């Protein structure tokens with residue numbers, strides 16, 4: 238499949254109406270990095286750091302992590318890498334972590350909730366990231382922020398680690414951009430002050446959809462009932478796009494839907510200009526975007542919504558097939 242799209246690799250994802258969408262890739266292991274070159278991705282929009290913790294039998298040391306993050310950035314050769322801090326708990330259980338019995342792990346003690354309580358591990362990870370980024374740009378994203386105070390606290394922790402590392406004599410990153418993953422509906426309704434505190438926001442569509450529809454993403458039986466192209470979900474995405482645009486916060490979408498061409502085109506039509514996906518999806522998504530008039534697609538979406546459609550998939554699929 239990569240071969241089929243090789244000719245597109247160095248071309249931008251510019252739609253026929255002139256809008257250009259940035260296509261980034263998701264990664265989590267060193268082995269993913271060569272795809273950055275092969276796919277033509279503009280950077281890593283989501284680096285899932287927990288994978289490095291999951292393949293070990295003990296908590297990695299700070300020096301090991303710093304060396305690893307340094308290698309990731311080296312291999313990205315100047316393209317941006319957005320590191321997401323540990324997102325453990327829920328479906329990702331560390332072999333060396335005491336498993337706590339929770340009735341609802343996906344809504345339980347996971348991600349930033351662990352990081353803000355067991356602060357040592359998150360602090361150590363942030364220190365490793367800062368050391369790895371010495372003399373380069375650092376992008377850090379906090380997962381599963383459900384309340385703006387959690388973001389505020391996480392950001393403060395990173396800023397404190399930056400000061401600590403500087404005091405210890407480590408050369409600082411050239412720039413630091415700090416962002417939040419928007420993965421729960423609550424955050425879409427956060428006060429403006431939250432958005433203003435974010436250097437960027439990324440929609441974690443897998444979790445956002447799970448919590449929006451109250452349908453377990455791991456449970457095929459219920460998951461399949463709810464469509465990303467349903468009007469309520471798209472209305473939520475559109476609201477997030479509007480709020481970020483109004484407050485000047487760069488926004489991306491990094492859930493699996495970003496890598497599905499039809500869904501990606503709809504997200505782009507709603508105003509998302511950065512999508513992050515598995516590397517193999519970059520070619521197909523780019524191919525579709527390059528032959529789509531996003532403005533016309535947007536008009537169709539608005540039309541259908543006004544006339545009372547509840548799901549846009551049939552109309553959008555027809556439109557894209559005709560184009």
Ligand code: PEP
Pocket residue numbers: 283285324420440441442443444445491492493
């Ligand atoms: C998401 O929830 O959409 C996401 C990108 O994070 P993960 O799939 O790792 O939970």
Ligand code: MG
Pocket residue numbers: 420441443444
């Ligand atoms: Mg998630």
